[in-house]
Structures are given as C-alpha cells and as structure tokens.
Amino acid sequence: MSSLIHRLQQRIPVSDAEIDEFLQEHSFPWVEETSVLFLYRGDAEQVRLRHWIFGLPSSQDFFRIPKTNLWVLQADIPRESRIEYKFEVVQGGQGRWIRDPLNRHLAYDPFGANSVCQGAGYITPEWIEEDSESRPGTLEDIEIFSKAYGEKRHLTVYLPARFRPRRRYPLLIVHDGPDYKRYSSFKTVLDNLIHRNEVAPLIVALQHPVQRLNEYPDHPQQARFTVEEVLPFLQENYPVHDIPAMRGLMGASFGGVATLSTAWRNPGVFGRLLLQSGSFAFTDIGDNKRGPLFDPVVDFMNRFRKRPGKPSDKIFLSCGMYESLIYENRSIVPLLQKTGMEVRFRESRDGHNWINWRDHLRDALSWLFPGPLWMIYE
Amino acid sequence: MPHLIVLGPQRLEPIVHNVLQGLGVDGDIALISAGWQEREEExxxxxxxxGTRxxxxxxxxxxxxxxVYHExxxxxEAxxxxxxxxxxxxxxxRYRxxxxxxxxRYLFAQQGEETLLQPEREDAIDALRRLDQHHVRRLQEIHDDFESKWNSLERTAVQKQxxxxxxxxxxxxxxxxxxxHVAVLLNRIRMLGIESFFKDHHLVAWSAGAMALSEKVVxxxxxxxxxxxAPEILDLGLGYFKGLLPLPHARRRLNLNDPARVALLAQRFAPSLCFALDEGSHIQxxxxxxxxxxxxxxxxxxxxVHNFLHPKEIELPSVVLDPQAASSADIQPQGEHR
Structure with a gap:
C-alpha cells in the first residue's frame, strides 16, 4: 500500500484510475502497527487533522502530494488506541470541519458524530452488539414531581429480562441516562451482560437531566433529588434490595462529579459507585484554569480532598489516557484507597467520549454487581 | 433397560423431545427444574x-x-x-x-526443548490432580460428617417430601x-435424596442437569x-455416571481455539473424557x-477439539447407573497422565 504513496511522493506520475483503484482497495485511515496514514482526496488550500487527544497538537497539517488533490498525514499512534477526529478542509480561506469521507467508522455523541481511527490491537467488544440469544430487558418511562427542582422530571427504568415483582434486585441509578442509552449502547450492554450472567440482574434508573452543566457539578438539589426523591420512589415502586451493597450510582464526566458529590453528601447510601472520566478538577494553589463552569467542581473537589470521609464501599473508576482529566483521575485513586474503600481504576488509550465509557462497562459492572457466571449452565 | 441421555443446552435449539421420541420413550415426565431456583415453576x-403432547x-x-427449611x-441451620x-x-x-x-499454564504455553518441558508439564498436571484429589476428599469428609450427624433422609420433613x-x-x-444454577440444583436434589429414585426411570439431563449427575462438578x-x-471442582456430583465430564455452553465459555488450554483441561481431568455440550450435543x-x-x-x-461427524460408540466400562454402588474411592480422580 505504501508503494503508491511512495511513488506519489517521489513525483512518479500516477493516473487517476490508479488512484481510484488504490482508494477502493484500501480502507482509511490505514493502520500498520503504530503508524497511521490519514488520506483526504479533494481540492483544498489546506487540510488539517482535528482531534481531541490531550498531549498532541490538536491540529496537524496534511501534506499535499504534488500535482494531485491527494492529502496525506502520517501519525504515530500507540497500539490499542482509539481516536475520534475530524478533518478541517480550508477553502477560500475558510476552514470547514468534516468527517473523514473514506472512513466508515463513526462515533456519535450529543454534538453529532466523529470519525474514528481504531489503532492496531483495538478490538470492538463483542458484548456491545445486539445478541439474538440474549433475552431483552424492558424500559419504562416514568415522570415524577421533584420538590428539589420544583418541576417534573423524567426517569427511564430498565427491568431485566424475566423480571419478577416478587424477587428483589440490586439498583443502579445513572446520571445522563439517555446519553448512556443512545451513545454507549447501555441497554444492549445490560441485556447481554445480564444474559451471560456476568452481571447480576439489575433494576437501572436512567436519570434525564435538564441542565446538566448546572445540575451535575456538586449541585445540592441534584443530590437531594437523587437520594430523597428518586431513591424512595424506586424503593416504593420496584422490588429493590434495601442495603448499600446492592445500591449503585454512576456517571461520566460531570455525571461522575454528581455521582461522587451525591455519595459524599450521603455516605452509606450507595455502596457501589462507577465514576467514568470524572471531571475531578482541583487546585492546590491559585485559581481554577478550566473556566467558570468548573468553579463549583473545583470548590467541591478541594473540599472533598480535605475531608473525603468514606462515601461508599466499592468504587470503580475509568479514564482515557488521552484526556486532560487523566491526571486528576490518577491522583484521586490513592486518596480514595486511603479511605478504606475498595477501589479499582482502569485506563484506556481513548479520549473523553461515550465509546470509551461503553468499553469499560463490562469490567466495571461485573465487578460492582457480579452475576452468577460460574454457577449457571442453563 | 432405562435410558440415560445427556444433552447440551435446550433453549435455542431443543432436541430433547425428538431424542425421547426417537428412543420410543413416551408417557408422563417428571421435571426437576430446581436449577431455576425460585422460578422453578415458571x-x-x-x-x-x-413436547406438548x-x-x-x-x-x-x-x-x-x-x-423443609421452614418446617x-x-x-x-445445620x-x-x-x-x-x-x-x-x-x-x-481456589487460592491454592x-x-x-x-x-x-505457563509451562503449557512454553515452546522449546520438549524433552526438558514435558516432564515439567506432567509434574504440573500431577500437582493439580493431587490438589483436586485432596479437595474431593475434603468435600467427601464434610458431606459424610453432615450425614452422620443429621441423617437427612430420616428427617420427618424430608421424608414427607x-x-x-x-x-x-x-x-x-x-x-x-x-x-x-448447578450448585442449587445439586444441593436440592441431594437434600431430598431424589437420586435414589432415578434407577428405574429413563433419565434425560441437560446443561447443569448433566453436570449434577456426573461424578464431580467442574x-x-x-x-x-x-x-x-481457573476451572475448579465445586463439589462431588451425584455419581450417576463416571468417565465423562460434561462442559455445557463450551462454545461461549471455553477458548477452544487455544490448544494449550484445551490440553491442560483434558489432561487434568483424565481419565474422564471432557465433552463440549453445546446446542445439538447428544450423548447416550x-x-x-x-x-x-x-x-x-x-x-x-x-x-x-474433535468433532464427530457420525454417531460413534466409545467403550467406557465405568458408566454407573446406581450411584449407591459407587464407593467414595471410585470418585477420586485417577489414571495415567499423558
């Protein structure tokens, strides 16, 4: 494959037909171990790679192969990496961000979709795909009036396959529920992991935030809503266990902050926490450099670091190595361990995105709520 | 002579009805679904x-x-x-x-001078078998001790059931x-001593049911x-048959493409033969x-992993149809390692 690029770079003439054939025969970005070749074909004044990898320049220029409209960029990407990116194509002095036209791999999030480069060794987990053998759980949409927020709030409640009202189930409450469902295949993942007995049959309550950026960074109303309204509602209307070890709370990014702060404000309520890429920004001295949205986060984390208490019994944390938050997440681990909680921390070569969070769900949920995998042979 | 049939999972591709029909077995069927725990009657x-007929x-x-527990x-408590x-x-x-x-596993994954490696592997297998044997012996002691103290089958509540x-x-x-749930299934059958009623009936068991009938549950x-x-011996099985170790859902649970892992499993539990019981599997x-x-x-x-394209009979003189006749010595793992 590199021979044609080499010929082009050496200014050896190559016909359009040869280029067409070359593009049809190869998939892009082209990955060979740690070397990745991005390619764009089209008229432009400049083409740039735009990505969200903390530690690398967020914009990298492509090289135009002379006398062609082919633009290439070779980058070194460690094995098992997963990178979400876009191309910036500059025409008429204006840059336009587009998805890689030659790449069919996309990842979706609330802002749209990005192209995805899967480094050598990255394997899409098979348990995220719908499995015809798995018995599907069901979803119920619920509306409750929240005194904390002074308005109606939505919940979606997941009931596992073969749900029985007379049996008791562990309960998991999820921040950013609809996004987990939409972008992290949460329902499919639950169906599969429960069917395979890797995770205990759970009742899962997906919270629908309204203003997450205000509600999630250590907002007292959010903690009240979760503990004093959502939890009692679920306990009254669903057969859930009434002990902390059977009660979990989880969230990603600001949802991770909401999870930790709710548990910290209410120690002994949630015995299981899942914190994914928590936005655990703090300061040792000076002001917060991440902008005003992070002011309440930093204020909370600074207080938490002084007096962590023991908010839960078992905590699973995950974070991508290509996120700026990796340093905060790494640094919180020993602090959590000192509290006497059981802590497990996992890193992956990925960024701050829903697929990264999805990819850790099996490891996290099977540790926090282990199913009878070894015993069931149906 | 009553039939004894061991099958793979039945949910996705049920064959039990056809198998029984093929053997000319009809009439009423007694079902044990205790492995489904509190859902057993669903x-x-x-x-x-x-079969609906x-x-x-x-x-x-x-x-x-x-x-029984309630009464x-x-x-x-005991x-x-x-x-x-x-x-x-x-x-x-499990720790050991x-x-x-x-x-x-380390030794089985190594490549190199076979004359050097093979004796080490054999000894590693021996060590595993000795540990398994020890565990089986300890399990037997606990069961014997319990029975000698409590004589379960003589309890009034048990007798009634x-x-x-x-x-x-x-x-x-x-x-x-x-x-x-294989542990629950085995435990409940054993508590009521139901296996003593088996011998005059045709017996068909699948997945955990097959595991419970075998000499040891792995x-x-x-x-x-x-x-x-790490595959582990959970308990002594009901000992209804010997020489066969059923491995249900093997396609999902085992890495059958890894020869070192397959070899280690097969050698550790020899002379029992390890069978992958998946959809459509059928042993009689x-x-x-x-x-x-x-x-x-x-x-x-x-x-x-050997596939049988046509029905094949293998001689295993140790098939047991009367577990009462099997002494505890019979259920020790034994045999030459290969």
Missing part, C-alpha cells in the same frame, strides 16, 4: 421443549426444600452451616488452585433434569470478566459406554 419454556409434572424440588429449622463450611473450603482450594494453575415425590414418580416413566469459564478463569449411555451423536465434541489431551 416452566412453560421447559414444558415446550419436552406429554404430561409434565414439575417435582418442585426447590420449593419442597424451602418447605425443620434445626436442620435448616444445612446452612455446612454450606458456609463448603464455601470456606472452596475459597481455600490459582497458584498451581498459573504454573501449569420424598413420599410425595415417590408417588409422582410412580406414574412417570422419565425424569428430566433441566439446567440452571465449574469453568476461560473468559470471565473478572479473574483468570449404552451397555458398553457412551454413544456420541454428531455435534458432540471431545476435548483431547493433545489440545484438539
């Missing part, structure tokens, strides 16, 4: 796989044991204490097993044991989300041993 799916009587083994609290003891023993065994298995079961079995020619999973996946006891039907796969000591 058995529509099981009745469907057994036969009458199925659920023996309610799980529910009956709950009634005989002293026995319940039983629970025994289960705690077994759990504790299991964690001690992890270390021994790590060493064996046994009489009712016996009366149902009086008009059932076949007993079907479904899969599910739990296994090569790709668990937590831990290294004969006078001389076992008749293997296509889609039943054998794990070999060389690390291969």
């Amino acid at each position: 058995d529509e799916e099981l009745r469907e796989v057994l 036969c009458r199925v009587h659920n023996l309610r083994v799980h529910g009956r044991c709950e009634e 005989d609290t002293e026995f319940f 039983h629970r204490a025994r289960q705690d003891q077994l759990r504790e023993l299991q964690s001690l065994y 097993l992890d270390l021994s298995l790590d060493a064996a 046994r009489e009712e079961i016996q009366s149902i079995l009086g008009y059932c020619g076949t007993i079907a044991i479904a899969g599910g 739990l296994f999973h090569d790709k668990p989300p937590q831990g290294a996946g 006891a004969t006078d001389k041993g076992w008749k293997l039907h296509p889609r039943t796969r054998l794990l070999t000591a060389e690390g291969q």
